[in-house]
Amino acid sequence: MQPEIVQLIDMALREDIGSGDVTSEYFVPSERQARAYMLVKETGVVAGLEVAELVFKTVDPELEVRMMSEDGARVAAGTRVMEIRGSARSLLTAERTALNFAQRLSGVASKTQLFVEACEGTDAVVLDTRKTTPGWRLLEKMAVSKGGGGNHRMGLYDRAMVKDNHLVAESGGLQAGIDRLKKEKPEVEVELEADTLDQVDAFLKLQGVDYILLDNMSNESLRQAVAMRGADGPKLEASGGVNLSTIGEIAKTGVDFISVGAVTHSAVALDMSLEFVD
Structure with missing residues (x-):
């Protein structure tokens, strides 16, 4: 991953987390483990999955990520493209930033394919x-x-x-x-x-x-x-x-x-x- 992209991810996480994820810290037990899927809710071309993976890993290197699709794949609504396991707090902290990257880049890929x-x-x-x-x-x-x-x-x-x-x-x-x-x-x-x-x-x-x-x-x-x-x-x-x-x-x-x-x-x-x- 190019240094510019790593820097962009770091900046996005700092922007979102700031001094800490107070919701997860005060409402989710530290020992709670979870499993989640990244789900595509409309037909399109996915992109940015590796970037989203790096977001999760940056928040918590212990998170386990399993790709279920690949960048450039055309997927239908309801398709699961990624599985993430590990600390529930970490999953929740990384969720929005990871989705922001994947949604934006998948939107670009999907629009490009139409043209x-x-x-x-x-x-x-x-x-x-x-x-x-x-x-x-x-x-x-x-x-x-x-x-x-x-x-x-x-x-x-x-x-x-x-x-x-x-x-x-x-x-x-x-x-x-x-x-x-x-x-x-x-x-x-x-x-x-x-x-x-x-x-x-x-x-x-x-x-x-x-x-x-x-x-x-x-x-x-x-x-x-x-x-x-x-x-x-x-x-x-x-x-x-x-x-x-x-x-x-x-x-x-x-x-x-x-x-x-x-x-x-x-x-x-x-x-x-x-x-x-x-």
Whole structure:
């Protein structure tokens, strides 16, 4: 588990527990042992189970966790995905934080799968964006992959993405900037945002362009851009105006990728609970 995720779990537990779980401390005997199941209450794709396990283990290393499903599995309502045994106090203290992680990430995975299913029969890959919950990016992008999607750049450091505001601010020419970047950081890919087919035509004449983002273009314009690109040009990514009712037709235009901010910023938590059985 990456250090950033361990740190996030620690922060979440400190936020919730504070100076102590007074309810469990004063109303649950210290010797009480319990068994509980993490239960999915609606159909969806589960993600974040290993994170939830780490929450339980962080609260109490003596807790025994048995996985009954795996991240990326599509499960029906009523499915038990995890069994936890041990101190009842520890189970109750960890319950909400563990569920918060699992529910949020399962919601992202479930929403992603809906978009992926809408693109079936095409080669288009559904991508996430940087529209993630601050501090949760690693986890939410992991959940997108568990839902069948792909990951766009992680941050500002692993891909140069020249958008309209950069074009306003830049000086010295695009090709010069690309050349400088490729010379100093050859491992970093370059993506240029195009609002018009004229821009697409201009960008296709540049050297070192790995992707062209086709922003808010009509499906007809997307098809024309694909034809202009040919077989060996940069990968094409469609973005803007993408929802479940439009993505299928966008995918049919032949673009390589479709970025969808909604898979993270508009995902609804999957309904899950912790069910105590003894």
